[in-house]
Amino acid sequence: xxxxxxxxxxxxxxxxxxxxxxxxxxxxxxxxxxxxxxxxxxxxxxxxxxxxxxxxxxxxxxxxxxxxxxxxxxxxxxxxxxxxxxxxxxxxxxxxxxxxxxxxxxxxxxxxxxxxxxxxxxxxxxxxxxxxxxxxxxxxxxxxxxxxxxxxxxxxxxxxxxxxxxxxxxxxxxxxxxxxxxxxxxxxxxxxxxxxxxxxxxxxxxxxxxxxxxxxxxxxxxxxxxxxxxxxxxxxxxxxxxxxxxxxxxxxxxxxxxxxxxxxxxxxxxxxxxxxxxxxxxxxxxxxxxxxxxxxxxxxxxxxxxxxxxxxxxxxxxxxxxxxxxxxxxxxxxxxxxxxxxxxxxxxxxxx
Amino acid sequence: xxxxxxxxxxxxxxxxxxxxxxxxxxxxxxxxxxxxxxxxxxxxxxxxxxxxxxxxxxxxxxxxxxxxxxxxxxxxxxxxxxxxxxxxxxxxxxxxxxxxxxxxxxxxxxxxxxxxxxxxxxxxxxxxxxxxxxxxxxxxxxxxxxxxxxxxxxxxxxxxxxxxxxxxxxxxxxxxxxxxxxxxxxxxxxxxxxxxxxxxxxxxxxxxxxxxxxxxxxxxxxxxxxxxxxxxxxxxxxxxxxxxxxxxxxxxxxxxxxxxxxxxxxxxxxxxxxxxxxxxxxxxxxxxxxxxxxxxxxxxxxxxxxxxxxxxxxxxxxxxxxxxxxxxxxxxxxxxxxxxxxxxxxxxxxxx
Ligand SMILES: CC(C)[C@H](C(=O)O)[C@@H](O)C(=O)O
Ligand SMILES: CC(C)[C@H](C(=O)O)[C@@H](O)C(=O)O
Numbered sequence: 001x002x003x004x005x006x007x008x009x010x011x012x013x014x015x016x017x018x019x020x021x022x023x024x025x026x027x028x029x030x031x032x033x034x035x036x037x038x039x040x041x042x043x044x045x046x047x048x049x050x051x052x053x054x055x056x057x058x059x060x061x062x063x064x065x066x067x068x069x070x071x072x073x074x075x076x077x078x079x080x081x082x083x084x085x086x087x088x089x090x091x092x093x094x095x096x097x098x099x100x101x102x103x104x105x106x107x108x109x110x111x112x113x114x115x116x117x118x119x120x121x122x123x124x125x126x127x128x129x130x131x132x133x134x135x136x137x138x139x140x141x142x143x144x145x146x147x148x149x150x151x152x153x154x155x156x157x158x159x160x161x162x163x164x165x166x167x168x169x170x171x172x173x174x175x176x177x178x179x180x181x182x183x184x185x186x187x188x189x190x191x192x193x194x195x196x197x198x199x200x201x202x203x204x205x206x207x208x209x210x211x212x213x214x215x216x217x218x219x220x221x222x223x224x225x226x227x228x229x230x231x232x233x234x235x236x237x238x239x240x241x242x243x244x245x246x247x248x249x250x251x252x253x254x255x256x257x258x259x260x261x262x263x264x265x266x267x268x269x270x271x272x273x274x275x276x277x278x279x280x281x282x283x284x285x286x287x288x289x290x291x292x293x294x295x296x297x298x299x300x301x302x303x304x305x306x307x308x309x310x311x312x313x314x315x316x317x318x319x320x321x322x323x324x325x326x327x328x329x330x331x332x333x334x335x336x337x338x339x340x341x342x343x344x345x346x347x348x349x350x351x352x
Numbered sequence: 353x354x355x356x357x358x359x360x361x362x363x364x365x366x367x368x369x370x371x372x373x374x375x376x377x378x379x380x381x382x383x384x385x386x387x388x389x390x391x392x393x394x395x396x397x398x399x400x401x402x403x404x405x406x407x408x409x410x411x412x413x414x415x416x417x418x419x420x421x422x423x424x425x426x427x428x429x430x431x432x433x434x435x436x437x438x439x440x441x442x443x444x445x446x447x448x449x450x451x452x453x454x455x456x457x458x459x460x461x462x463x464x465x466x467x468x469x470x471x472x473x474x475x476x477x478x479x480x481x482x483x484x485x486x487x488x489x490x491x492x493x494x495x496x497x498x499x500x501x502x503x504x505x506x507x508x509x510x511x512x513x514x515x516x517x518x519x520x521x522x523x524x525x526x527x528x529x530x531x532x533x534x535x536x537x538x539x540x541x542x543x544x545x546x547x548x549x550x551x552x553x554x555x556x557x558x559x560x561x562x563x564x565x566x567x568x569x570x571x572x573x574x575x576x577x578x579x580x581x582x583x584x585x586x587x588x589x590x591x592x593x594x595x596x597x598x599x600x601x602x603x604x605x606x607x608x609x610x611x612x613x614x615x616x617x618x619x620x621x622x623x624x625x626x627x628x629x630x631x632x633x634x635x636x637x638x639x640x641x642x643x644x645x646x647x648x649x650x651x652x653x654x655x656x657x658x659x660x661x662x663x664x665x666x667x668x669x670x671x672x673x674x675x676x677x678x679x680x681x682x683x684x685x686x687x688x689x690x691x692x693x694x695x696x697x698x699x700x701x702x703x704x
Binding site: 081083084086087088091092093096136137139141142143148149150151152153154155156157158159160161164187188189190191192193194196197200222223224225227228230231232245248249251252253255256257261281 | 433435436438439440443444445448488489491493494495500501502503504505506507508509510511512513516539540541542543544545546548549552574575576577579580583584597600601603604605607608609613633
């Protein structure tokens with residue numbers, strides 16, 4: 001999956017902290033990347049604006065300059081966006097917009113617990129591969145007034161093309177893992193045409209790649225029972241591939257298994273660009289207190305670097321994070337600790 | 353919510369076991385109702401056909417006679433349906449069909465753990481109130497061939513009318529509970545129009561009922577973080593009200609908290625009819641072995657009776673079930689036991 005590390009002399013990284021704790025965890029990830037020194041090309045950070053708070057101030061959630069600057073960057077890190085508490089005319093989520101505009105069609109979310117020692121296997125070790133551009137996220141909605149009140153309709157789009165490329169991503173990731181197992185998540189007992197197409201297309205991927213994925217096992221599960229089984233028997237999963245909305249729900253569900261949403265990273269990946277993004281939200285309840293967990297964001301930076309071909313420095317980041325978790329001395333409140341964001345960052349930096 | 357118990361001399365109960373373990377657990381529920389004796393009007397059971405297996409044999413998943421007989425019954429119990437493993441032309445889920453045809457607009461799913469003693473509070477005690485007729489379940493789907501492959505579209509319908517009546521059901525249920533708390537589940541940060549309408553309409557319910565629900569607290573949560581928090585802090589929930597698909601996923605997620613899907617009952621309720629239905633599926637992997645857990649089905653019978661106004665006999669069923677769980681001697685394999693379905697039924701019958 002990794003785009004071969006070009007012989008870059010510098011690495012232009014767009015930073016979009018956006019709302020709430022996004023503004024606390026993205027600076028943390030920045031420090032972690034800086035700490036890698038000459039292991040990666042010299043990072044050039046570009047601070048960019050987006051978010052709901054920006055929208056309330058300026059009427060724009062995703063400025064054209066941000067999009068343009070991202071297109072000129074090598075990669076990016078996105079923080080989190082707040083959600084309006086009522087319908088706001090003209091507002092549209094900038095993260096959903098960016099995924100589409102930059103065609104970041106895969107949202108890859110590894111959910112891995114940290115075993116007590118580096119030798120032991122983690123009890124949860126799975127990757128959610130979420131389709132990132134369509135499903136109900138196409139945002140084609142309309143409201144119709146009728147005699148019996150209003151009716152709202154949304155379109156759920158599933159295409160063969162998007163299902164195939166997300167399927168390819170899932171098989172490619174599974175092939176590189178020990179278990180080599182893909183579970184297709186769907187609800188084709190109700191959505192026989194849309195989810196039927198998703199299921200069938202993902203299943204057909206190995207046939208298109210003569211023999212390449214012959215060693216990958218395929219299973220499938222209805223989304224409702226997948227969430228149930230995720231809690232009861234997480235070890236049955238290796239790579240879970242899902243349409244957009246199911247992937248959104250399943251990755252949050254999986255995060256509950258490893259102790260905190262504050263630990264789970266993701267990348268939004270396309271053929272030409274990659275953007276790291278912690279799975280957690282903007283957490284308005286704790287924003288501004290300096291106690292947000294920086295780990296998901298730092299791990300997202302690691303995923304982003306790995307995707308660009310910088311596997312060794314990415315491993316260094318992950319190892320440092322794992323050590324801090326294992327030691328259990330310097331943790332933010334979501335993990336039962338009492339440390340501040342910057343204290344956790346410092347503990348991680350010391351181990352990089 | 354309960355339809356006042358009419359002074360019926362008999363109770364006509366449609367039984368639709370349908371597929372797989374549905375055929376093992378519906379007979380269990382029947383025995384439990386029979387054991388209530390003169391506490392309920394003399395039950396008259398009507399055995400009815402439906403299901404995927406029926407479809408493969410006859411080409412019909414939901415015969416007209418079944419629908420007609422249900423319309424002439426006082427209430428019903430539905431088992432479970434199997435899902436085809438590939439798209440099957442002409443097949444449509446009979447349970448989804450029945451909910452619509454009989455206008456059973458609310459799917460009420462209490463998820464309650466059994467405390468070690470009857471005096472203690474259960475650690476999980478919530479009700480999922482799922483809208484049961486629309487959302488992606490309207491099954492308006494179409495496939496379009498294009499130059500870049502096939503594209504499939506489904507319509508997600510949210511109406512003010514259905515959102516209002518499910519909201520009323522949720523507030524009515526919350527009002528009767530100790531906590532009196534409703535959480536609206538939605539994803540209006542992406543689906544601002546459809547889920548915006550759902551959220552806004554449910555929120556407006558108290559205003560339509562001058563003062564009636566003033567003591568009910570309202571909260572809301574995005575569906576992804578709701579699933580996360582359900583696992584981390586289930587005690588924050590009392591009544592969760594959700595559009596159809598989120599309700600489907602959330603009730604399975606909640607079931608994982610109480611040990612087994614085999615424990616969780618539901619009713620599909622409309623203004624004129626009620627149909628009990630265990631939340632579990634047809635479980636083809638264990639069907640025919642006589643080891644299915646009959647508890648969800650027996651509890652569904654209790655819910656159905658309570659809904660019809662027979663609260664005391666419903667309590668007798670629930671108490672008998674709770675005792676058997678508490679004693680922990682006679683349990684099916686899903687709960688770690690070694691007993692057969694009929695042994696669990698017998699243990700329950702003895703305590704009714
Ligand atoms: C903020 C929201 C639009 C977003 C999504 O639903 O994709 C978030 O939940 C995520 O998982 O990245
Ligand atoms: C069998 C299926 C159509 C059904 C649903 O999705 O409603 C089931 O999962 C349920 O929860 O009753």
